[in-house]
Amino acid sequence: MTLTTPTTTTHAVPVAPSTGVLRPLGLDEVSITGGFWGERQAVNGRNTLAHVEHWLEREGWLANFDLAAAGTLPEGRRGREFADSEVYKYLEAVAWEIGRRDAADGAAGASDELERRFRAIVDRVAAAQEADGYLNTRFGRPGQEPRWSDLEWGHELYCLGHLFQAAVARARTRPDVDDGLLVIARRAADLVCEVFGEGGLERICGHAEIEVGLAELARATGEARYLRQAELFVERHGQGTLRDIEWGRSYYQDDVPVRTADALRGHAVRANYLAAGAADVAVENADAELLTSLERQWRRTVERRTYVTGGQGSHHQDEAFGEDFELPSDRAYSETCAGVASIMFSWRMLLAHGDAQYADLIERTLFNVVATSPSAEGTAFYYANTLHQRRPGAPADADEVSPRASSSLRAPWFEVSCCPPNVARTFASLAAYLATVDDSGVQLHQYAPSTIRTRLADGREISLEVSTDYPRDGAVRVRVLADAGGEWTLSLRVPAWAAGARLTVRAAGEAVAQVWPADPQGRAGMTSVTRAFAADDEIVLELPVVPHFTAPDPRVDAVRGCLTVERGPEVFALESVDLIGTPLEASDLADLRVDAAVEPADSERGPVVALRDRRTGAHAAVPLVRYHDWANRGPSTMRVWVPTA
């Protein structure tokens, strides 16, 4: 199963495994046409991309490449060691956005301006690349530290990993355009293989990412040695080639080999990027042992080291996972980028295994971490996503770089500003995480108004239209747009919370109702219907999107005796601004207790719960806010988990 010839995918996907249970559909096959995610994609395309480019220029992180080309570095270089990577993440986001517009508009010229900006930046990056392929503005010149001299903190390979992902995004969205980015990436990758390949420097980067970048570059180019290099980097983790540090080598997953670890640990972004790269390597090498280990690690991490929001990482200090059940709401770090990275890992496991548990976590994380980060305008972001805000934060200055990852108000840019472009690339490519195909048919994993046009392996064309107001409403309607000819299977994910979900098929004059679990052939967490679908057949999945209390695992100390409310995939929070005008207006959130005997009632604003002040005795019914919407109404206090009376 090892990759030896160029993969043949011509689809605009971030991840194209050569094997696996499911084949992902790309931006050329799936378009989000509206709804919750459609709005966010629109804001991303309209505001966020320009915002990110503005700050990359303003902070001089783009200009670093010009200084490199001019040969005047290190003088004037700005930003941290990893500033180059933000440019690459931005390029990746723009590549996906162009691909998204190409598919949505179907008309040339829809993204001419974006294309122009993209190429301009590629040109600036190209000019900075050295003759042997080396590309980094921070190392290797007279007056700078030597290349590869600070693998612990230098982030050189990490930056290149993001470059490779950008190049792959570009190659798969505009394969016929030669802007040079793929060549830049290949030249850098060739150098990496030369320096770090067998017989070379047997070390790793302190921040995983090169692994996943190399694996995908291998898939996009058919260059097997990139995959081999990814494998080498994966397997070198846990050999202790990086220096021990205050937080231990677990910080950069250099404490235990990937295949013998029992859970993700250390820096949450690093851990997930590495796991995603390891999954790529395992799939391409048909390494069942490694894949099984990753599955086990994924499960333990989700069961014991993940917040109800899907957020990962409990520590501010080292941006790291805590021990099992160490999940404080206070200062929950739950970094936005860890959410993005967790989705990357889960998506690869989903493609490999087809198990809906991975799509469940992706959904939880998308709604409650990634969607929480940006403001409604898409120009300010959370870096960390706390689950408990005890004191109203000071508003972040809209014109200042924020040094803080912990404010209760979103900031336009950070000294370490990975999150804004990471959100941007995720939103721009989101349609590629909705659906897959296998030999038998199509699987829907995430629900959004969308159109799907793809071919099965046997060449039959499938055209579907998905209409839904999800997650406001639980009905997902899939209309078949054309007769594909003969039977095929449509599978839909039934989230773990959706007990009692119902699937109905409506054909001309015929109605079949299937109650979950209806289909013995279905995968875990999926319901399926196999038919010779005709045009205008409609499949309706009804998910019970109603608010309900959720109790924490009794081993999580920090929220013992508390409840939160979930409704569909969304987690809710109690926010102080919702007390205004109620008898609890003067209450401190620390004194409020929720009456667990009164089920939360649905309302337009949010689930309404019965609260009482333990000191004053005052009580009121108060609506909760969607967690991803909190702190959009000025400084406030907030808590996701509310103590019971």
Next chain:
Amino acid sequence: MTLTTPTTTTHAVPVAPSTGVLRPLGLDEVSITGGFWGERQAVNGRNTLAHVEHWLEREGWLANFDLAAAGTLPEGRRGREFADSEVYKYLEAVAWEIGRRDAADGAAGASDELERRFRAIVDRVAAAQEADGYLNTRFGRPGQEPRWSDLEWGHELYCLGHLFQAAVARARTRPDVDDGLLVIARRAADLVCEVFGEGGLERICGHAEIEVGLAELARATGEARYLRQAELFVERHGQGTLRDIEWGRSYYQDDVPVRTADALRGHAVRANYLAAGAADVAVENADAELLTSLERQWRRTVERRTYVTGGQGSHHQDEAFGEDFELPSDRAYSETCAGVASIMFSWRMLLAHGDAQYADLIERTLFNVVATSPSAEGTAFYYANTLHQRRPGAPADADEVSPRASSSLRAPWFEVSCCPPNVARTFASLAAYLATVDDSGVQLHQYAPSTIRTRLADGREISLEVSTDYPRDGAVRVRVLADAGGEWTLSLRVPAWAAGARLTVRAAGEAVAQVWPADPQGRAGMTSVTRAFAADDEIVLELPVVPHFTAPDPRVDAVRGCLTVERGPEVFALESVDLIGTPLEASDLADLRVDAAVEPADSERGPVVALRDRRTGAHAAVPLVRYHDWANRGPSTMRVWVPTA
């Protein structure tokens, strides 16, 4: 009340306010003769001091002074910016230890070897001082950053603060010896006044400590401008003269002026050192407004930002206080040095006000933070004192510098090694925190086997002997050794937990029993007896030292639904090694629940509580361990707060 003439104290005290409700007794007046603290003092003198000096040499922090004297710096300088300060803390510890031995042994020569080592180090420090008084091995030379160029992180003034405290300790313990240390300190202080005085550089040090050092140097030398300089530094906090940083200016208390703050905040050691210095300034300037503000801040900090152990600081990242009630047991930072600093602040408030609440906190912090840090041998230390250990930690290497502040096993030395010498100076000077006098008599604040010989303001001599097995047993016997002539008052602190305490006076053939609260003249938390005591009169305070459950404030989320056990001043913990041999041997601490209906039973090993495993149903009666004794029996898991069934 401003200090204008030399203070006249000839006593060996760390703090000698010129005014205040109580006058502290020094090492020349109080000796600890055994018991819990006597043992720790013995270990400190026998092992810890030599251990600290060994590591100061081994790590080159002492040699830095030699390199400075040789003019070869910056080459070869080792350690962090503040390494000089560890040498000064060590000198202070040795000065107190010499003073302690002088008093205890009463014989010349008892500490000759210590005296020799002390002078040798003073000579090395002296040789490094520059012509204008500047003294720091890290700044100001060609190839180093300029003096005072990095006030945020450079710690130059912080180091000098510790130098001043060492010099004061020396001046008050061996006032007739001229080793030059006081001159070194005065020359440096003169330079500080020149550079940072009125019309000079209007800035502060990023780590408070110079304030408390200058104030005491003023008291020791009568030099009023040192006090004025301390006042300037105190008042400049909150003016934002230090750069804003990721954690905000609250980190170094430069966010809000000292007198308008409402609680301690930011870095817990910095916050307490500053508050201690502010208390000194307030007392000397009769600044009632400032003192009242400090009192208010102290109360809020103790009520809302202090662990049951007395520990302060919730965050690893910035070693800082959290918000009110943000007191997670997981990763409770509770830095050992913050405990030392909190005692410094509380002691100054106690002397100013006489309110026993300050002595209560000192006692809680001494037993459960400062006593927790060192191993039984006094050669390994906790930097941070967590209240919850979820996974057995790896043993610290006894021969390695530990980069970690968070291990579950004590380490011999740290990259930032403030805690070992800070513990050493506290233990060596501990007798100076036991007792005070006022015009009416003597007050006992902490209970240990001890002798007290002092004079009242009217010149009458008081001689007392305290016998007790406290805190194992609650009986404290004070024997009057000589008739002082006429009436005077003996006051004894009754800790807040000691409801039902009983005071009995036994004179020849006469017995008076007083039940608390018995004495309307007594201060809050004190019980007093006024008599013309005769030799061999005995006053017995009986404190109800019995184990009892303690429930947390309902606003502390992290330990909701949990109880801990206290017995006298000691806090207890459930440690996994105590499950061995019981039906709960295989249980995870995360699954154990304590039966709140079964009162903890006293036993030699510790209070015994009824535990049940929520998963297996297994149950057992298990003794708890004194928190300060945990992790002395190999790797283990531990929790101070145990969930109830």
